[in-house]
Amino acid sequence: MRREPPQKFSDYGPLLFPAGMLIVFFVVPFTTMIAVSFFRRNPAGFYSPDFVFDNYARFLSLFFGKVLGFSLGLAVAVAVCCVVLALPFTYLLARSKRRTQVFWLVALLSVLSLSEVIIGFAWSTLFSRTAGITNLLVTLGLMQEAVALNPSFGAVLTAMVYQALPYTVLVLYPALVRLDPTLTEAARTLGASPLKAFFTVVVPALRNTIIATLIMVFIFALGSYLLPQILGRPQHWTLSVLITDQAIYQSNMPFAAAMAVFLVLVTLGLVALTVYAGRKGEAA
């Protein structure tokens, strides 16, 4: 295929459609949000146009700092759990028979069709005292009596990992299928046990894919606001929960917008840092 830079203005034509979509559905709403974050709240009504930093100033408190820290920590935990679980699974899946692969991929895709609400309530039932999995453990004689496992941090983490795992597998799958199987065989002939070969060859060779997957799951988990509410205590609520609360229940749109903008900035910063660290590690 011949590639040459666009000559005339009309050569940029094909870009008009995606550019239009981006402007209408991303640039305009996001700019509105940034603008609103500087507006003044009107307790009686809604908000009035202004340019004040009150909303950001209010945000700079220990309470919101803790919530932000918890949100980021939870998202990191979900991302790490997902990749640690999905990597060996996908590695074995990519090396199994075609039929097995199709079966698992269809099963994972069907998990994706479940809504967050269904996942949340299903897990809250599974973690409950009356009908939960602990009853099964009691029947098996592994536990004395049934207990409630939620609300708790573990319950929030489990449900969020469950929700994000199919994405993780689907993102890792193409890279693992493309990975030359003779690389592991070569490692084995050179004296590495299958486990050692996995950690010294497969994981480092897929380093960039793994970093990209971690970032994707991290951002995905950061936006979660239903599962922490259904399965967690108030201290397990993420910033997304507070944003929803401010925007919908407190009618404080400027403050919600300020928190959202701040969350986006922190996220972008962390992603940039990860990419930078990844580049640097590669050069070393």
Added chain:
Amino acid sequence: MSGLTLENVTKQFGSFTAVNNVRLTVPHGTFVCLLGPSGCGKTTLMRMIAGLDLPTSGAIRLDGADITHVPTHKRDLGMVFQSLALFPHLTVGENIAYSLRIRGAGREEQKKRVDELLAMIHLPGYADRPVAKLSGGQRQRVAIARALAISPKLFLLDEPLSALDAKLREAMQVELRQLQQRLGITTIVVTHDQREAMTMADTVVVMNGGEIRQAAPPVEIYRRPADTFVADFIGSTNLLDFTADASGTAAVLGTPVPGLAVPAGLTSGTISVRPEEVRLTAPGEGAIPATVVFVRDLGGTVETFVEAAGRQIVAVSMPHARPDMAVGENVGVRLAPDACVVLKS
């Protein structure tokens, strides 16, 4: 005994038999080429020797010890893959040192051995380069050095030179053979290139349909092929029918060839005569009558295609050693009895 022994090794994939009852002894320090068309089982056989595939039945012994069920990473071997399988995330030096690092060798020791090996493959000072920056021939050498880092008991190469261009391949064949002789390491190479096998091997093992058809030194494989497959696969040859009477006198295409020894009791069969052993003369007593149908003059050699009793025979000769012959001329084909090899049918 020291060396590698395969005892009745068989490998089946479902109902397909990839390797059938292979028996082979590779004495310590020899260079063996497994040669055959694609799908003949040579790669499967090598994968079983490496432990990457398990034989369905039979045993593999290395220096007397049964290693049939020893996992690959405990066999102390070096293997070069067709794809080379260099680790893309490691530098040249780290690739070569991989087997030493896995075995817990110290940094100093690794560095010393890497420098030694880089000198051996004529790439000194390449230790810190990424493998992606190397040329095909250089990657090839790095893969060889990586496989030899621990001084393995067994050096296996699966179609190692197939990715190189013809000139480089020929040079690497000579280099590989010289390296093997210097190190005295037991080496097995899988190849479908007979020139490669003839250049490097002490013993050529010709395989077809999962079985060994002949295992012998290269010259013997060429001069005394065991059966029609080997005769046809190695070089080019003329396969001609013969008949023999009770007294043991054989006739090729109806013309008696005095002195051609035929195993007792055999009344008919096939012989192989290499084109360069076929002599064309004027028609006469004791010569198979034939007609010239085509002449291919390649400058260095001349190939003359003649037809005799409905069969085509090819004769190759030096230009000056060949009488002038034109297409359509009647000639006589003379076969020296010791150039005719009676094949197993």
